Amino acid sequence: MSNDNEHDEEEQSFLQYVTSHLSMHWSDEQRDTYLQDVLLNWRKHREHSREEARLMEKYLNTIKDNFRSQSPELYDFNQWPIDEKLLAILKQDSLDSDTVKQIRTTGVYTFPLLPTAFCQRLVNELAYFEQWCVDNGLKLYRPNSMNKYGVILDHFGFEKCLTDLMTNIVQPLTQLFYKHITLPLDSHHGFAVEYAMNKDRKLDFHVDDSAVTLNVCLGEEFTDGELYFGGVRCSSHVSTSAPKKEEEFFFEHQIGTACLHLGNHRHRALPITSGRRLNLILWCRSSSFDNEKDNDDHDECPAWCGIHLKEAENN
Ligand SMILES: O=C(O)CCC(=O)C(=O)O
Numbered sequence: 001m002s003n004d005n006e007h008d009e010e011e012q013s014f015l016q017y018v019t020s021h022l023s024m025h026w027s028d029e030q031r032d033t034y035l036q037d038v039l040l041n042w043r044k045h046r047e048h049s050r051e052e053a054r055l056m057e058k059y060l061n062t063i064k065d066n067f068r069s070q071s072p073e074l075y076d077f078n079q080w081p082i083d084e085k086l087l088a089i090l091k092q093d094s095l096d097s098d099t100v101k102q103i104r105t106t107g108v109y110t111f112p113l114l115p116t117a118f119c120q121r122l123v124n125e126l127a128y129f130e131q132w133c134v135d136n137g138l139k140l141y142r143p144n145s146m147n148k149y150g151v152i153l154d155h156f157g158f159e160k161c162l163t164d165l166m167t168n169i170v171q172p173l174t175q176l177f178y179k180h181i182t183l184p185l186d187s188h189h190g191f192a193v194e195y196a197m198n199k200d201r202k203l204d205f206h207v208d209d210s211a212v213t214l215n216v217c218l219g220e221e222f223t224d225g226e227l228y229f230g231g232v233r234c235s236s237h238v239s240t241s242a243p244k245k246e247e248e249f250f251f252e253h254q255i256g257t258a259c260l261h262l263g264n265h266r267h268r269a270l271p272i273t274s275g276r277r278l279n280l281i282l283w284c285r286s287s288s289f290d291n292e293k294d295n296d297d298h299d300e301c302p303a304w305c306g307i308h309l310k311e312a313e314n315n
């Protein structure tokens, strides 16, 4: 906590914000009691966030100073053997291709990205890092609030590589396919998810914390575990509207093949029924797009929402 709260600008602006939203009908005493209470909680919350940030910094520094990768070349995007046909399409800057296919007219695209052998080397590197964490008594952060198994790639050296993957592959495709997303894509969360018979076997229905998501199957051997898609939804319709029949479809993972979809395209991973499945997931974000979403009238449903389109068709 700051020693000199009078000069704590963050606290002052928080107080100003709360004060401006207080009921006009309260007495001075009621206002003071309420403000004190809110402020105490706010300080506790801020201290907790700061402590978490300090711990994360320490954790990342420990990895940076001590972890030595098994295959350093995997961390350099320039050495990734990206599919030649895909690279040719990106140079042409055109939609006209058999390589990048849209699944019906769903706004979900699929294309070959990496050779199987390279995917296996990535899988080996992930296992190497996980084992290093176990050997060194370091905890593994779960990839996000839903996936329990897997690793955060940005934590152990892949951050620059995944920024390059986003900028060189995801961004040009976003520009071609998802016109409503304001570019640039300027941050990401990169992780690997893992499904196995003795771990998680499936993932529940959700949207991603991203503008656009790239999902690449890395291996190894598994049966089932398809992705089910159930409609693009804005924040007001995400949990209040069932998928329409025509919005529902399944995507079968194949090693080395990518699936590109909007973060707001609701999906779930069906259970695998044998083996082990690992996928690289890149949640790509755009701060301009996020700001536009925040500033939009919250009752207003944007044109890209499946419900908005439905309403327009019915009129
Ligand atoms: O298991 C998959 O392929 C999808 C994982 C996913 O949707 C996610 O982590 O956000």
Ligand SMILES: [Fe+2]
Residues within 6 Å of the ligand: 206, 207, 208, 267
């Ligand atoms: Fe997801």
